Amino acid sequence: MLECKEKECWDQFLQFIKQRCSTAEYENWFRPIVLLSSTEELITVEVPNIFVREYLLDNYKQEFCDFLPEKFPGEPAIEFVIAKKIDTDTVKVEPVITETDAEQALQKLKLNKLYTFSNFIEGPSNQFVKSAAQGVAMHPGKSYNPLFIHGGVGLGKTHLLHGIGHHIIKANKRLNIACITTEGFINDLVDHLRNKTLDKMKRFYRSLDVLLVDDIQFLQNRMNFEEEFCNTFESLINQNKQIVITSDKPPSQLKLSERLIARMEWGLVANVAAPDLETRVAILQHKAELKGLKMPHRVAFFIAEHIYNNVRQLEGAINRLSAYCRMMHQEVTEDIAEQTLGEMFEETPKKSVTIEGILTSVASMFNVKVSELKGTSKEKKIAFPRQVAMYLAKEMMNDSLMKVASSFGGKTHSTVIHAWKKVAKQVETDETLRRQILMTKRNIEA
Ligand code: ADP
Ligand code: MG
Numbered sequence: 001m002l003e004c005k006e007k008e009c010w011d012q013f014l015q016f017i018k019q020r021c022s023t024a025e026y027e028n029w030f031r032p033i034v035l036l037s038s039t040e041e042l043i044t045v046e047v048p049n050i051f052v053r054e055y056l057l058d059n060y061k062q063e064f065c066d067f068l069p070e071k072f073p074g075e076p077a078i079e080f081v082i083a084k085k086i087d088t089d090t091v092k093v094e095p096v097i098t099e100t101d102a103e104q105a106l107q108k109l110k111l112n113k114l115y116t117f118s119n120f121i122e123g124p125s126n127q128f129v130k131s132a133a134q135g136v137a138m139h140p141g142k143s144y145n146p147l148f149i150h151g152g153v154g155l156g157k158t159h160l161l162h163g164i165g166h167h168i169i170k171a172n173k174r175l176n177i178a179c180i181t182t183e184g185f186i187n188d189l190v191d192h193l194r195n196k197t198l199d200k201m202k203r204f205y206r207s208l209d210v211l212l213v214d215d216i217q218f219l220q221n222r223m224n225f226e227e228e229f230c231n232t233f234e235s236l237i238n239q240n241k242q243i244v245i246t247s248d249k250p251p252s253q254l255k256l257s258e259r260l261i262a263r264m265e266w267g268l269v270a271n272v273a274a275p276d277l278e279t280r281v282a283i284l285q286h287k288a289e290l291k292g293l294k295m296p297h298r299v300a301f302f303i304a305e306h307i308y309n310n311v312r313q314l315e316g317a318i319n320r321l322s323a324y325c326r327m328m329h330q331e332v333t334e335d336i337a338e339q340t341l342g343e344m345f346e347e348t349p350k351k352s353v354t355i356e357g358i359l360t361s362v363a364s365m366f367n368v369k370v371s372e373l374k375g376t377s378k379e380k381k382i383a384f385p386r387q388v389a390m391y392l393a394k395e396m397m398n399d400s401l402m403k404v405a406s407s408f409g410g411k412t413h414s415t416v417i418h419a420w421k422k423v424a425k426q427v428e429t430d431e432t433l434r435r436q437i438l439m440t441k442r443n444i445e446a
Contacts, residue, residue: 010035010043013067017060024446028144028268029055030219032135036081049131053080054432058380109169109179114163114290122287123279124435126156129270133160133215133244137167140175140242142208144268146233150247150364151272152446154312158247161212164244168210179212181402186218186225192295205232205263210242216264217248222254237263269367273439274446275297275311280304284314293322295332302334308446317341328335352442353396355407361443366434372410387419388433392440394420 018026033056034046045157047053056064059207064076071077074091117137122130129151135143149157165179180188192201205211211232247254250271275283281297283303288295295318303321307313317337324340325332328421359370366385373386386408393404394416403415408416427434 007035007038010038011065016067017063022266023255024062028140032143033048039069041069042077042079044081045079046083047084048135049086049128050082050432053082054430056080067376084354109177111156111162111169112387115159116166116236117163117276119290120159120163120321121275121279123275123282125273125275125279127438129160129272132268132270134167136242137164137171140168140172141240144239144243145237146243146264146267146371148245148247148251148264148267148269148417149272150250150269151389152248152310154310155272157272158214161214161244161246163247165210165212169345174435175209176207177210177212178208179214181214182216182218185213185229187224189225202232204321206235208241210238211236211244213243213245215247216245216256217254226257226260230257233260233263237266250364252362252367252369265367270367271439274309274442276442277301277304277308280308280311280314283311287315287318288322291305291318291322293318293325293332299332299334299337301339303337306341318346320344352356355393355397355399355404357444358389358392358396359407361440362392364443371376374407376409387423388437388440390419391423392437392444396441396444 009391014030017030017398021030021330029052032048032052034052034381036044036046038044040259047056053146061076065074067136069077095120117130120130129149132144132147133149136145136147141147151157162179165177168177170173188201189198192198219229233243246265250269251261254261269441281300284300284304285295285297287299298409303314307317315393321332321337322342324330325336330336356370362368362385363370363373366381366388368385373389375382377383390408390411391406394401397404401416405411405416423433423437
């Protein structure tokens, strides 16, 4: 049982924070915290994942210290327990929905049947984004809103978007959902404008509980349509209705109005990166199993070593291999994989690392602009990614420090060394940062 006094401290802390930050920030980062125990010496809380812990400690340490016990001055005595993962696909749902209803809903929504959470293989490159997607699916409108998923082609953005749709229609048939491509939205708008039925369209979109929008990059340079989209967006968000958007770039790099970019950055922006070797092997094995193809681990490993940028290509490889082996009545072996897939194994020579490449990848990972990285802002959300970019430039490029420093808008070489030392030290103990750097490196080299 919690001691009343300490529990009160915690409540006061939440009240205080509520006044200090935006509703979206509160809903994203504080609402999911569960207070487990509380004494005069130590507060123990449960958070959904490691990122929430990092975010809280990075941004609210001082506030924790003001309200809660301290280990020593400036260091809050707070223990974070990471919540056990719930596989949302196995969460029991009430059988309120019949098979045919579900089928109809699926067809109406045009969700790909295979794009479920349980078919989405998790690894370090997509763990965070998958857990955010599951959070949204479990509590639409109450956790991260909007959820903005960005990443390169064929890395699973549409899969996750549909995964959210699948989960929601299974768990709550009363919710009104639409899953659209941005092209679909534009076509809809054109049709309704032509038929003078725009009000009908507005009523439809603005009465939704959940709006899933794929590939928002196609809204770029479509000024007339952007405004209507932005109005729909605001109307839904203001009613706490859930919006999820996917894109090939983070919001700050999209050529859209500042108003829409700011709205999209309101909730949680999550990146899905190219999977590492182990995850690629697991994806191959999973896809082979779905096709009923026997795929020895050795062969999966061999293919995964040669196809690394795009999960869709991994799928293509499985399809080709499976067709060949069926036709020729052969078992899957490394030799056959090499024969049939050889031309897909482009040994692309490693791209030479450029400062622009580093800046673009870091900007994308940390959701800042390249110009901000080159600028002078001391704001932590920009200054730290800038230090990471300097660290990577020193690690990955052969250029002199002077040259690296000048690429950052004329900084001195000691600034670069300082940044490099700081980040190198932090990487040793900070698991999140280590992963972020690993993913950024892979992006730079891809
Ligand atoms: P994007 O929308 O990012 O271009 P998709 O969601 O269309 O990519 O994914 C391309 C293909 O790769 C899909 O068939 C999807 O099922 C598959 N895929 C991507 N990531 C994963 C993953 N982590 N686990 C299983 N399949 C995946
Ligand atoms: Mg897609």
